Amino acid sequence: MKFRWKNLSNKQRYIAGLSAIIFILILATLLKSRGDTPDKSLVNRRIPVVLTPATLQIFEQRVVVQGNVEAKKFAIVSPRIPGTIEAVFVDEGDSVIANETKLFQTDALKLKKTVEIKKHELAVAQCERREKLANLEKTEADLHKTELDYNRFKRLFEKQAVTADALEQQESRYKQILAFRKYAQAQVDLSAEKEHQADAALAISEKDLADAIVYAPITGKISRRLREPGEMGQPGQPVVRIDDTSVVEVSAYLPAQYYSKIIPGQTGMNIEVSEIDIGQQIVSYKSPTINPKLRTFEIKCIIKNPPQGVVPGAIAQIEVVLESRKGLGVPAVAIQKRNYQSVVFVIKNDTAHMLSVKTGLENDGWTEIVDGDLTEKTPVVSMGQYLIEDGTLVSVQKEQLP
Secondary structure (H helix, E strand, O other): OOOOHHHOOHHHHHHHHHHHHHHHHHHHHHHHHOOOOOOHHHHOOOEEEEEEEOEEEEEEEEEEEEEEEEEEEEEEEOOOOOEEEEEEOOOOOOEEOOOOOEEEEEOOHHHHHHHHHHHHHHHHHHHHHHHHHHHHHHHHHHHHHHHHHHHHHHHHHHOOOOOHHHHHHHHHHHHHHHHHHHHHHHHHHHHHHHHHHHHHHHHHHHHHHHOOEEEOOOOEEEEEEOOOOOOEEOOOOOOEEEEEEEEEEEEEEEEHHHHHHOOOOOOEEEEEEOOEEEEEEEOOEEOOOOOOOOOEEEEEEEEEOOOOOOOOOOEEEEEEEEEEEEEEEEEHHHOEEEOOEEEEEEEEOOEEEEEEEEEEEEEOOEEEEEEEOOOOOOEEEEEOHHHOOOOOEEEEOOOOOO
């Protein structure tokens, strides 16, 4: 089988070149130790290197964190009135529809009896009011007759047909009937208020009876069932929890040092949940304060109609993109530390030349060059760079395309 250099991977090429150099150095050392002069063809052999051109690409400053998937809307449903839980109509995983699906029911027997009592009390109040109205009508009739008699006695008194005492008696009777009418009117008003009170009490008892059956307040799925039939139910003690899985939030906590770099509505988050790549989402919320003890703050993003498997409670792998910009990049392995400086090697006339550079962001094995005498498509040494110095003769094997 014929050997072909081009069939080798970059790593295999690097290993092969490095092995050749080590072999030459060992052979030269052995010959020198024997007092022999090494073969000039071996001593002058050039260092094999591989080049990769510098390219323009997008560099991002990222922070990798874990977060949680939570329901944007959820409801923890408890009884509206105290009582024994008579039935629970749903189980965990069931879908429910707002204001349509029955969730559970408390014991309604006592409430039904209360409604009957309030209906009777209302009927009594209505009868009492009719009685007071009838009494008012009778008093007004008496007043009308008394008023006629009083006016007639005044005319007779003017004609001196009756005595002053008879007129005064008639006047006194007239004023008494006027007072009785006021009293009768007050009784009618009081009975009307009692009727309204009884009617309101009946409405409350009917509302309590209706509240014995609790319906779903939101559309979603039952995520937890916390009570069973026969247990006591109290307002504020949850029976079921409903999560709206059609809209979820992914939340995470970041170190305080990144607070100023997070801009809701602009900052992106690359999200993966249960090996499902959701793609880049936009931060929708940043907590207004930093936790003074943990020195962290919360961020969230909203995901509408999430893929199947992206549900509340799942763990999210998050890359927060703090900064993104286009810049000149070289392979990260091409950058060396020489004399406390970052350098790369370029080849001119088969000779290595060292260039000082200033590095920036690093992504996916590439490093941004923010300053240095390096231009786009300039090849830099990406294999064999550990074996060369400024001025080393090299043998370029093949440029490695990015």
